[in-house]
Amino acid sequence: MSDLDNEELIKIRRDLHQIPELALHEVQTHDYLLSLMKLWSTDWLEIKSVPSVPTAILVRLQGTDPHKTIGYRTDIDALPVTEQTGLAFSSTIPGQMHACGHDIHMTVALGILQHFAEHQPKDNLIFFFQPAEEAEYGGYRVYEAGAFTGKWRPDEFFAIHDNPSLPAGQIATRLGTLFAGTTEIHLTFTGESGHAAYPQRAKDALVAAAAFVMQVQTIVSRNVDPIRGGVVTIGSFHAGQVMNVIAGEAKLEGTIRAFLQSDILMMQQRVREIADGVAQTYGVKADLNLIQGGYMPVENAIEQTTDLIEFMTADPTIDFAESEPAMTGEDFGFLTQKFPGTMVWLGVNDPEHSLHSDHLNPEERAIKPGVEAWIKFLEHRMQ
Numbered sequence: 001m002s003d004l005d006n007e008e009l010i011k012i013r014r015d016l017h018q019i020p021e022l023a024l025h026e027v028q029t030h031d032y033l034l035s036l037m038k039l040w041s042t043d044w045l046e047i048k049s050v051p052s053v054p055t056a057i058l059v060r061l062q063g064t065d066p067h068k069t070i071g072y073r074t075d076i077d078a079l080p081v082t083e084q085t086g087l088a089f090s091s092t093i094p095g096q097m098h099a100c101g102h103d104i105h106m107t108v109a110l111g112i113l114q115h116f117a118e119h120q121p122k123d124n125l126i127f128f129f130q131p132a133e134e135a136e137y138g139g140y141r142v143y144e145a146g147a148f149t150g151k152w153r154p155d156e157f158f159a160i161h162d163n164p165s166l167p168a169g170q171i172a173t174r175l176g177t178l179f180a181g182t183t184e185i186h187l188t189f190t191g192e193s194g195h196a197a198y199p200q201r202a203k204d205a206l207v208a209a210a211a212f213v214m215q216v217q218t219i220v221s222r223n224v225d226p227i228r229g230g231v232v233t234i235g236s237f238h239a240g241q242v243m244n245v246i247a248g249e250a251k252l253e254g255t256i257r258a259f260l261q262s263d264i265l266m267m268q269q270r271v272r273e274i275a276d277g278v279a280q281t282y283g284v285k286a287d288l289n290l291i292q293g294g295y296m297p298v299e300n301a302i303e304q305t306t307d308l309i310e311f312m313t314a315d316p317t318i319d320f321a322e323s324e325p326a327m328t329g330e331d332f333g334f335l336t337q338k339f340p341g342t343m344v345w346l347g348v349n350d351p352e353h354s355l356h357s358d359h360l361n362p363e364e365r366a367i368k369p370g371v372e373a374w375i376k377f378l379e380h381r382m383q
């Protein structure tokens with residue numbers, strides 16, 4: 001068998017695009033991936049499951065003359081977004097879409113895996129098909145389950161993320177931090193509802209929540225070093241039922257983002273202080289839940305990343321560019337705290353739409369050069 005050709009890769013991508021599943025529920029995706037891996041089964045390929053995270057798949061390829069074990073990770077989950085692309089191969093699952101391109105990530109990983117299932121690698125390779133990147137921090141869960149121990153422990157880890165702002169097939173990364181660390185904010189203010197005409201007899205949770213939304217804007221403007229920057233976004237605000245009843249409850253959700261873990265911790269503390277202060281000022285109760293999970297800053301390691309940049313820059317068949325850091329989050333950041341490694345962008349040329357857009361339509365011609373660049377680089381790492 002030869003390497004998967006363009007048409008075969010596109011078919012896999014379209015199959016996966018039609019079955020987008022949410023974090024920790026990637027059952028059809030898991031079965032589809034496994035069916036391909038079984039087709040490519042060889043003496044040197046071993047598959048492992050993780051009982052506590054049943055949609056995760058680890059694949060190990062035994063090297064011919066191993067000096068190390070190289071890890072390659074792809075995420076497999078999708079988003080609660082209703083697809084609006086109108087593509088013939090659109091999502092078949094209502095309200096769910098591969099709007100972050102994990103279908104592209106999986107296809108690239110499968111292309112690389114199929115190559116090394118056909119051509120036994122020199123070093124050992126571990127492919128990690130990771131559930132729950134968008135939420136629920138699957139990488140952290142699988143690590144904590146002890147999956148990366150013994151012969152399953154990678155010495156280094158690599159991963160990609162698609163980028164609609166870059167030309168199709170371009171690979172881009174940088175030394176140091178590529179992606180921000182994040183923290184989810186889940187906050188409920190509870191007051192007392194009442195008649196709109198008698199505010200003095202109620203405790204207005206909506207007004208408290210509105211004050212909170214405005215006050216947290218000062219975290220980035222007054223507490224974060226402006227040279228480093230950060231983000232506090234409240235993306236969801238639900239309160240009240242009708243115009244003439246004071247809301248007794250307000251629910252807010254948002255995200256904190258920064259490039260340094262110390263900034264994340266400081267911003268978490270400021271969110272706690274503001275929630276407590278607002279609760280006291282408005283006589284309501286604040287229930288605050290801050291979840292970082294595995295979304296640590298994605299720190300590209302010096303040795304692996306320098307080698308990758310030098311290798312890809314020198315190869316005229318690879319379109320490589322250095323990139324700026326981004327405020328997107330990724331729980332690959334947790335794995336970069338545990339194993340040295342590198343995450344790169346893969347350009348998919350859809351500049352009109354951002355990641356998470358219901359119109360996101362990555363160019364499939366990015367897949368084949370992505371696969372080829374990684375096969376070359378991994379073979380180079382094995383020399």
Ligand SMILES: CC(=O)N[C@@H](CCC[C@H](N)C(=O)O)C(=O)O
Pocket residue numbers: 100133134135136161182183184255256295327328329330331355
């Ligand atoms: C690449 C990307 O879009 N990642 C997501 C990761 C979500 C992190 C977590 N749920 C949070 O918001 O804190 C992103 O939103 O950046």
